[in-house]
Amino acid sequence: MPDREKGKLRILLGYAAGVGKTYRMLEEAQQAKRAGRDVVVGYFEPHGRKDTIAKTEGLEIVPRRKIDYRGREFEEMDTDAILRRNPELCAVDEFPHTNIPGSARSKRWEDVMVLIDAGIDVLTTMNIQHLESLNDQIREITGVAVRETIPDWVVKQAEEVVLIDLPPRALLNRLQRGVIYGTEKAQRALDNFFKEPALAALREMALRQTAHEVEIRQGEENVRSHHTEPEVRERILIHVTESPASVGLIRRGRRVADYLKADCFAVGVMPSPDPIALEQHLEFARKLHIETRVLEGRNAAETLVDFARRNAVTQIFLSKPPKRQFPFLGARNVAMDVVRLAKDRQVTVVAERNKAVG
């Protein structure tokens, strides 16, 4: 028998809890069922919402798997049971969820990929704040560091991304009426995450991200531009160091490279005062599907610029040096040295975007 074709992934994208993602997911599952497809719900999070629970009526729900962790019982999606059941379409809520230790895979999106590989179509939900490359900006807007993130390349696997929209005021009204959380939890949510301007900013990001997802699925030839001549493909080099700022730099570099459809690689220079931290940052880059290299050189700036020239790098991405090194009498800074040395290249000095909390 030939291999079954891969399943299709459809993501319903929102910007906050309560905009109606789960509801819409179940509604679409119902529609698919009415259209005669073999549908199951692999996981859904009722949050005690009546309307949402009512939407599951008549849908087959695959029971969750129970997992013991430190003497307590947790429930996770039962990926093996879904594989055995082998439906055409499976609805899976909360794409960015992190599984309890002891699960076969640490992330729900990894479970979803297993279903997709087995030829099952998956309908899933996520919020914009879980997109890895926006993590620093989100933290600046909301003051909350989101830990459950999804690498951008995973979202790219989706055949379709659909926006679930709701104006912030309507969302706040729902919260106040206790539709989304119980009233007590709602008040806490209102005090913290659910500030109207922050919601508006998140919503704007979700709208723009969906527009981008729509655009990249239209194909290369169709990208709207004022210039029609073919572009030279850009090659972006991200300079990774032991500094914690590297994480934000990698995210930003990845995002710009994706938007410009550029090649992207991350380079560290040894010796480093903290080789373990440097390696961790390179590992983070690899998780975002960025190719990494480690170079040797006493003078990091010269080593980088030399590498950039030999490898036809068009743009070098660097972290902004900390303010206290300025003015830099004596002690030189690598970023500033690169700016001075690489006058024949584009050099982008990336500012920190999450100062609000940091």
Next chain:
Amino acid sequence: MADTERRRPDPDRLLKQVEAEERNTSQGHLKIFLGYASGVGKSLRMLDEGRRRKLRGQDVVIAATQACASPEAQQIIDSMEVIPPSCVNGIPAIDMDALLRRHPSVCLIDGLAYRNPPGSKHPQRWQDVEELRKAGISVITSINIQYIAERQLEIERIRGKSVSDSVPESFIQTADEIEVVDATPEYCATRSIEGDEQRQLSELREIALVLAADVVDHQLEEYLQHQGSTQVYGAQERILVCVTPRSSAREMIHRARRQADRFHGDLYVVYVEQDGLNEADQRLIRENLDYAHEAKARVELLSGDDPTEAILDFASKHGVTQIFVGHSNQNGWAGRLRANPVERLIMEADGIDVRVFPNETVNA
């Protein structure tokens, strides 16, 4: 929040905001459901919102419906109070007199872009809505992106056909809330669509999403300024290109335009005016600024003794997220002791990326 990355409020905008606020207090609320194609589900979402509001005890009536409603939509219509349309020469229009007499707190109007029959109170339906809002009646309505006047040329180019009805975008901007009704093209078509049509619809979808994002951005900015807040969220990319006679301005503007397009962002080009430029340099600057205009950038001339300061000031006022600038030519031994202008820009641009470009005359 941090005290970096602040935008300074502009007094003129504050005044406009206060005026807008005064208008708003007595006015009916306007909510618009925006879709990119018929069949995307705007009518149903609008009617469903009316139904839910009625359940919560609000006084809701229906003032206009589409000629042929889906069974689901018809079910909601049948459960609600409908103000029957008046007819002029057999063409229906909202019965404004009856509606104003009835004076509900909320009225549903399906299809904002509708040309009223000759002899009606207003030629266009959106003008009816304007009057209803002035009378303190809130309106929930729906519109398809192809009816927004300013977008019509672009959409005609994509679709290859034109529509005659239109609503000015400035009216859309007065809405208190805009909700996007999004779906993939396959989802809203009743028949199977393919290739070209699919791509056309997908382009319209992108336009609708970006339009909504722009409206949100605009409202967010006004809200923040009204609150006296100068916080910048950077949800929209805004690129600022600084041109000088030595910089390869065309290359920078070209790249910036492309990047702004990809990010659906804004593009600014500035030149900090300097004394003592020779004629050739002055001509170069003029040519580059012309090119910037062609690239649809917002072009501004800045002045100030300290160019770095002038650029940073502009960037902070406009919520810029990326600055494009040419490499500095100052590289002598003095540069070892003192930061050159580009280095100062990098150090002092808080929360803004600085992308430094090779100058035309430099060879590796």
